[in-house]
Amino acid sequence: MTFQNRRFTALAALSLVAGLGLTACGSDGDGESASGDGDLSITMLPKNLGNPYFDTSTGGAEDAAGELGASVEEVGPDTATPDAQVPFINTAAQQGADALIVSANDPTAICDALEEAAGAGTAIVTFDSDTDPECRDLYISQADxxxxxxxxxxxxxxxxxxxxxxxxxxxxxxxxxxxxxxxxxxxxxxxxxxxxxxxxxxxxxxxxxxxxxxxxxxxxxxxxxxxxxxxxxxxxxxxxxxxxxxxxxxxxxxxxxxxxxxxxxxxxxxxxxxxxxWNPGDLGYLAAYAAAALAGGDIEGEEGDTFEAGKLGDYTVGENSVVLLGEPFRFNADNIGDFDF
Missing domain, CATH: 3.40.50.2300 (Response regulator)
Structure with missing residues (x-):
């Protein structure tokens, strides 16, 4: 069974349980549960906190979340080590995050935790630094x-x-x-x-x-x-x-x-x-849109899947479930004054 299939099997089971719960408890009449606000919950896990690069990428994810009607919570360790990321992955899954966006400090060390989170129904998106492909649904790469x-x-x-x-x-x-x-x-x-x-x-x-x-x-x-x-x-x-x-x-x-x-x-x-x-704000923005498409069932993270990413336009999932943001940009004295991030 593929990583995506394991997660969507879990989602199907969770949906069945949720459906039974709504039958017993009733709804508010507009299709939402009486206690829910319908928000998509996204957890953002950078390599470490206090890093200006990741501050900017999280800001981009928050901009996307505002457009999507989603919520973003940034969590993470103070030091960029793989072991330090594991508790945050576990907590996100336990709290029922719809999607987790993570910049991996190691390609394999966090895989077990990610697979457990996927089994709980959380969509797994890596960005900036990938895990082994079998450990996530999508990788949002800053450039080739x-x-x-x-x-x-x-x-x-x-x-x-x-x-x-x-x-x-x-x-x-x-x-x-x-x-x-x-x-x-x-x-x-x-x-x-x-x-x-x-x-x-x-x-x-x-x-x-x-x-x-x-x-x-x-x-x-x-x-x-x-x-x-x-x-x-x-x-x-x-x-x-x-x-x-x-x-x-x-x-x-x-x-x-x-x-x-x-x-x-x-x-x-x-x-x-x-x-x-590249613009790390755009990278976080794209990752949030991809996470929303996954969590919402619009895509499964398979090669050839397409989704819309707000101001950035349309994207297609490539080989090994990789999505490319674009080409790197050179900054120098002639143009650096045009940018603020």
């Missing part, structure tokens, strides 16, 4: 992984003149999206940039101070380093902060994935020439 990897390599190559040593400052060592992008960046470097050498990959655990310290250590360990790619919004901001007040400003390129509001001062002071991202 190969495209995300390619744009970061292109930017660092342009900024260092196509040759020299570079390093990668990642998030957690087991972060699904980070590791996929890093592997694809390595392939892109090998295939198209023979004069650029990746000399080190380090992990800042999506913690500002740890990422700051890892940047300092990289620059001390590799005196010929010409560029740092950080495919994480926490990491790129911490790396830029370190470089901005150091002897390496103007000498070592810092690029990767960041938000305009985090990176604006570093672009304006010349520390960072260009970086990329």
């Amino acid at each position: 992984a190969a495209g995300i990897a390619k744009v970061q390599v292109e930017m660092v190559a342009e900024q260092i003149g196509g040759s020299g040593e570079i390093a990668i400052l990642s998030a957690a060592a087991n972060a699904t999206n980070q590791n996929e992008w890093i592997a694809l960046m390595e392939e892109e470097l090998d295939a198209n940039y023979p004069d650029i050498e990746l000399v080190d990959t380090v992990y800042g655990d999506d913690d500002d101070q740890t990422s700051f310290d890892k940047t300092a250590a990289l620059l001390q360990s590799h005196p010929d380093l010409k560029g740092i790619i950080s495919p994480t919004t926490v990491g790129i901001a911490a790396a830029a902060r370190y470089v901005s007040t150091s002897q390496y400003k103007g000498e070592v390129a810092v690029t990767g994935l960041g938000t305009p509001n985090q990176m604006r001062e570093y672009v304006e002071d010349g520390t960072v020439a260009e970086f990329a991202l």
